[in-house]
Amino acid sequence: MNKNSINKGFRFWLAFYAGRFSVFLCRLFRLSGTSLPGAVALRICPQLLFYLASAYEKIIAVTGTNGKTTTTNLITYYLRQAGVPVIGNGEGANMITGVVTALIKDCNFFGAAQSRTVVLEVDEGSVGKILPAVKPDLIVVTNYFRDQLDRYSELDHIITLLRNTIDGLPETELLLNADDPLVVAVGRGRPAVRYYGVEVEKDCKEPEKNEIREGGFCPECGELLVYNYYHYGQLGDYRCTKCSFKRPEADFVALDVDDSDLLHFTLHVQNKNSSIDLHSQLRGFYNVYNILAASAAALIISIPEQSIEASLPDYSTATGRLEQFIYHGRLCTLALIKNPIGVNEVMKTILPQEGKKAFLIAINDLAGDGKDVSWLWDADFEKLNHPMISKVVCSGRRAAEMAVRLKYAGLATSKIVLEPGCRESLDVLGLQQVDQYYILASYTSLFNYAKLLRKMGKAVAKDADQGLPSLS
Amino acid sequence: MRIRVCHLYPDVLNLYGDRGNLLVFHRRAQWRGIELDVDQFLLGDRGDFSSYDFIFMGGGADSRRTLLLKNLEIIAPYIVDAVEKGTVLLAIGLGFQLLGRYIKTEDGDVMVGAGVFDAYTEMDSSRSVGDILLEATADLQEELKKAGNMDITTLIGFENHSGRTYLGEQGKALGRVIKGKGNNGKDRTEGAYYKNAFGTFLHGPVLAKNPHFADLLLVKALSPQEEISLEPLDDSLEILAHNTMKKRLIR
Ligand SMILES: [Zn+2]
Numbered sequence: 132m133n134k135n136s137i138n139k140g141f142r143f144w145l146a147f148y149a150g151r152f153s154v155f156l157c158r159l160f161r162l163s164g165t166s167l168p169g170a171v172a173l174r175i176c177p178q179l180l181f182y183l184a185s186a187y188e189k190i191i192a193v194t195g196t197n198g199k200t201t202t203t204n205l206i207t208y209y210l211r212q213a214g215v216p217v218i219g220n221g222e223g224a225n226m227i228t229g230v231v232t233a234l235i236k237d238c239n240f241f242g243a244a245q246s247r248t249v250v251l252e253v254d255e256g257s258v259g260k261i262l263p264a265v266k267p268d269l270i271v272v273t274n275y276f277r278d279q280l281d282r283y284s285e286l287d288h289i290i291t292l293l294r295n296t297i298d299g300l301p302e303t304e305l306l307l308n309a310d311d312p313l314v315v316a317v318g319r320g321r322p323a324v325r326y327y328g329v330e331v332e333k334d335c336k337e338p339e340k341n342e343i344r345e346g347g348f349c350p351e352c353g354e355l356l357v358y359n360y361y362h363y364g365q366l367g368d369y370r371c372t373k374c375s376f377k378r379p380e381a382d383f384v385a386l387d388v389d390d391s392d393l394l395h396f397t398l399h400v401q402n403k404n405s406s407i408d409l410h411s412q413l414r415g416f417y418n419v420y421n422i423l424a425a426s427a428a429a430l431i432i433s434i435p436e437q438s439i440e441a442s443l444p445d446y447s448t449a450t451g452r453l454e455q456f457i458y459h460g461r462l463c464t465l466a467l468i469k470n471p472i473g474v475n476e477v478m479k480t481i482l483p484q485e486g487k488k489a490f491l492i493a494i495n496d497l498a499g500d501g502k503d504v505s506w507l508w509d510a511d512f513e514k515l516n517h518p519m520i521s522k523v524v525c526s527g528r529r530a531a532e533m534a535v536r537l538k539y540a541g542l543a544t545s546k547i548v549l550e551p552g553c554r555e556s557l558d559v560l561g562l563q564q565v566d567q568y569y570i571l572a573s574y575t576s577l578f579n580y581a582k583l584l585r586k587m588g589k590a591v592a593k594d595a596d597q598g599l600p601s602l603s
Numbered sequence: 604m605r606i607r608v609c610h611l612y613p614d615v616l617n618l619y620g621d622r623g624n625l626l627v628f629h630r631r632a633q634w635r636g637i638e639l640d641v642d643q644f645l646l647g648d649r650g651d652f653s654s655y656d657f658i659f660m661g662g663g664a665d666s667r668r669t670l671l672l673k674n675l676e677i678i679a680p681y682i683v684d685a686v687e688k689g690t691v692l693l694a695i696g697l698g699f700q701l702l703g704r705y706i707k708t709e710d711g712d713v714m715v716g717a718g719v720f721d722a723y724t725e726m727d728s729s730r731s732v733g734d735i736l737l738e739a740t741a742d743l744q745e746e747l748k749k750a751g752n753m754d755i756t757t758l759i760g761f762e763n764h765s766g767r768t769y770l771g772e773q774g775k776a777l778g779r780v781i782k783g784k785g786n787n788g789k790d791r792t793e794g795a796y797y798k799n800a801f802g803t804f805l806h807g808p809v810l811a812k813n814p815h816f817a818d819l820l821l822v823k824a825l826s827p828q829e830e831i832s833l834e835p836l837d838d839s840l841e842i843l844a845h846n847t848m849k850k851r852l853i854r
Contacts (some may be wrong), residue, residue: 171714277618287666298696347614355614355646502733503761505806508623531844535811538840539630549840 139182139242146176147242150235153496154388165224169231180227183234184265186244191428194293195273195314196251197473198421199225201413202273205425205446210248213434219250223251226257230265248432255289258296259450261304270297271428272304273420275313276364276472277506286313291586293317306428308420310366327427328381329362329419331388341550350378358450362416364472383427390416398426400436407440412447415480417473453480454581458588459561463568466582467577469501474510477571482514486566489522490515491556492537494529500573504529507536516541522563524548526556527576553579557587605638609655611698612663614645615671617710619763621661621695623808624817628657631817635834637825646674652685656824661714662696662806665726665765668706674712675701679717686719689827691820692800695809696764699794699802700724704771720795720802721771722786728765735783735805736763736852737793743777751818752835758793759812759848760805768804770795777803782852799823812848814841 132497150172157164157431172179184190193203203219210217220233230251237245253261262270272293275286293600294317297303305321308314318324347356349371356376363366370377381401388396392560394411396419411422426439456463464481468474496502507529515523515537523546530551552557553576561566572580584590611623629639642649652658663671682702686692686702694702703722706714716723737758739747744756758778767787770776776786777794785793787802794803801820803809810817825831 134760287664348667503619503763503806504809505620505761508620508808508811531840531847532812534840535844536623539626539811544837544840547840549843555731 142176143179143182144242146172146174146179147235147238150173150179150231151238151240153521154232154236164232166222166226166228166232168235169228169233172235173228173231178229178264180234180264183231183238183244184249186238187247187249189248189269189432190265190267191248191250191254191269191271191432192265192267193251193271193273193428194255194258195271195308196255196276196470198273198417198424199252201418201421202271202424203250203494204426205421206271206428208252208446209425209429209434209439209442210250212437213429215248215434216246217248217250218246220252221526225254226251227260227264230261250471255293258293262296263299266300267303269304269306269428269431270300272308272314272317274308274311274364274366274423276470277509290316293360297321301364304431305430306424308366308424309379310362310368310420312350312356312365312376312378313348313367315379318416319350321587322501325382325427325431326379327379327383327385327420327423329366329385329388329423330368330381331360331362331386349374349376363476366420373451383423383430385419385423388416388419390414390419394418394422396422398423400430405436409435410444412444414453415476417476453477455591456584456588457591458568458584460556461568462591463570463571463584463588465572465577465580467574468510468571469574471506471509471511474512474571475514478511478514481569482517484567486519487522487564488520488567488569489560489563489565491524491526491560491568491572491580492533493527493553493570493572494525494533495527495573495575496529497575499575504532507533512536512540520546521565522546522548522560524556524559525549526553527552527573530556542569554583557583561587604825606656607654608641608645609652609658610637610641610672611644611658611660612646612671612839613643613661615667616617616698617661618662618664619696619761619774619806620808621720621806624661624770624810625659626694627808627810627814627817627822628659631814631821631836633673636822646670647851649677651681651688652678653681653688655690655751656827657687657820658682658685658690658692660698660702661692662698662763665697668697668701668714671697671701672716673705673853675717676715681718683719686800689799689823690717691824691827693810693820694781694800694802695806696804699804700764700766700768700801702800703768703795706766719800720797721774721803722768722795723771724766724768726766729767729788729806730763730765730832731784731788731804732763733761733783734848734852735760735785735793736781736783736849737778737783739778740776742775743796747815747819749830749831749832750822751815753815753818755813755815755842755845757845757849758803758805758809758816758827759845759852760803760807760809762804763806764804773797777801799827810843811841814838814845 153168309326358369702719776792
């Protein structure tokens with residue numbers, strides 16, 4: 132899809148240099164600058180993204196509720212390890228301004244793109260603006276959970292938006308999560324759709340009582356779906372009793388998942404009847420989906436199986452996805468929380484770890500966090516009611532409401548500390564005589580804690596910088 | 604003492620943390636030595652509600668409206684009957700709209716509701732989203748005061764609903780909107796109540812953010828007719844959370 136020959140007009144160049152100059156100013160004034168330059172440039176030339184994207188050979192877009200950042204970063208990493216010049220954007224920069232900024236930064240002074248491939252994380256609400264302009268070769272959809280509903284109203288709207296958007300992109304291939312009926316609904320009636328899914332024989336589990344199911348309805352006829360098994364949320368092996376809708380056969384299948392510690396599973400590629408053995412530094416069952424989606428996307432764009440198998444073990448997370456620090460001499464894990472499914476999966480991952488624990492939960496309600504924090508009551512915080520957890524410090528703009536949530540989760544009020552300030556709450560956490568600290572932070576508070584922990588403690592070095600966009 | 608609770612359609616009406624209301628109700632009963640039995644009433648279930656003290660309906664996605672009304676049609680007379688006899692009911696968001704007289708869609712179709720509340724909803728493209736603060740009506744303030752020991756006259760929540768809901772001539776609002784949109788964004792009314800049935804757009808969950816309101820429902824569920832009083836609890840955390848938000852919203 133090389134559209135290099137497109138004639139760029141005066142407005143393009145004006146916008147481009149205004150964007151470049153804004154990047155320079157942001158660096159000069161030490162601003163984060165992941166969105167501002169794009170916003171400036173787009174004001175001058177609204178079609179800028181179309182022109183910028185036309186310079187690339189291959190464009191992959193990742194959208195959905197959870198797992199976008201990890202999936203995007205991992206695809207980018209696979210490509211880079213395979214020697215493909217690639218760029219991507221990072222979370223918080225997944226709206227049109229962020230995408231434009233990332234592409235402006237990839238250009239040299241004369242406006243020529245330095246990379247050949249782009250991997251874009253696309254906000255669910257921005258697909259209508261971004262996808263038609265970049266015309267991706269491949270769109271990966273992770274899952275649809277309830278997330279920041281004050282911003283996007285309901286899931287149905289998001290899904291309809293994506294469906295309508297891809298109607299205008301007949302050549303784009305789709306890679307969809309077969310286990311999520313809401314995602315599968317996106318691809319109905321399209322020819323070029325491939326699916327990935329997790330098949331776990333022994334894992335035929337009933338959903339936990341406190342878990343949420345929102346997607347359990349047939350997208351064809353509205354009936355409640357029945358399940359052979361669940362993984363989490365509405366993900367699983369489902370079928371409709373009234374019509375023919377059911378989980379499609381997956382082209383990329385995760386088998387023999389071991390999520391007891393660092394993840395390990397077999398990826399089976401149906402059409403080649405081949406299997407690759409995947410070992411990862413990531414934890415948590417939900418990351419199986421991210422690794423599976425990213426590996427499948429890499430295979431679709433012809434990255435060799437051996438390259439994926441060989442490079443995955445060295446991949447570690449970007450900021451906020453269970454990043455680790457040493458703080459007051461103890462291991463301190465920092466995790467982003469933004470919706471109930473995410474909280475439940477993070478807790479399933481960290482609670483089995485040994486030793487006495489103290490938690491800090493930071494909940495803000497700014498636009499980036501979601502202004503409605505009622506989702507805290509859908510998350511399974513009851514799990515924190517555990518003898519090995521001695522204190523939970525609540526902070527952020529909604530610290531008091533978080534504390535109330537914990538009280539009703541059954542925690543003794545003597546275990547709950549209310550300390551809205553960022554620095555102050557971290558001080559209180561540091562006083563706790565335990566083996567490990569855990570910080571669960573909503574989006575806008577995450578950066579503040581990451582910054583402070585780097586200053587007051589130190590980051591646990593993995594393989595330091597992979598050239599991936601960091602969140603801060 | 605024992606309260607029998609019916610959770611209506613938890614399989615569909617499960618948005619915005621609303622089931623937290625039952626958790627709050629449960630705990631506040633339990634802390635006073637009152638037992639709770641909760642039955643889930645799912646889509647397609649039939650039966651009457653005469654054995655329940657408290658019926659709860661949460662919020663849900665607008666796209667499930669038709670499916671819900673089809674099911675609700677069958678049981679609506681039993682719900683109305685229970686409310687007439689003094690059964691306590693709390694319906695949030697879509698649940699509240701479904702229990703009104705009717706919902707008129709954007710295409711002009713009229714869908715008949717259960718008719719518990721003298722209220723009706725006209726769907727349009729408007730959506731009311733944000734924190735909301737109300738001053739309870741004088742009558743409700745009186746009731747809140749009698750039921751609890753807290754001196755709070757406001758209700759706080761997070762509203763997130765589409766369309767506009769209006770009260771009929773017999774309809775009584777829960778309160779006057781100080782900050783936010785309320786039923787329709789025009790007349791500053793929020794919610795409705797009739798006998799011991801309460802409808803509201805307040806999520807949050809509403810009972811978590813308003814412990815005094817939770818206690819009012821508890822009192823009524825224990826004794827629909829006579830006035831009784833509850834053992835006071837240490838609500839300093841809940842009151843702090845309520846007042847923190849109130850201060851932010853009034854500012
Ligand atoms: Zn069906």
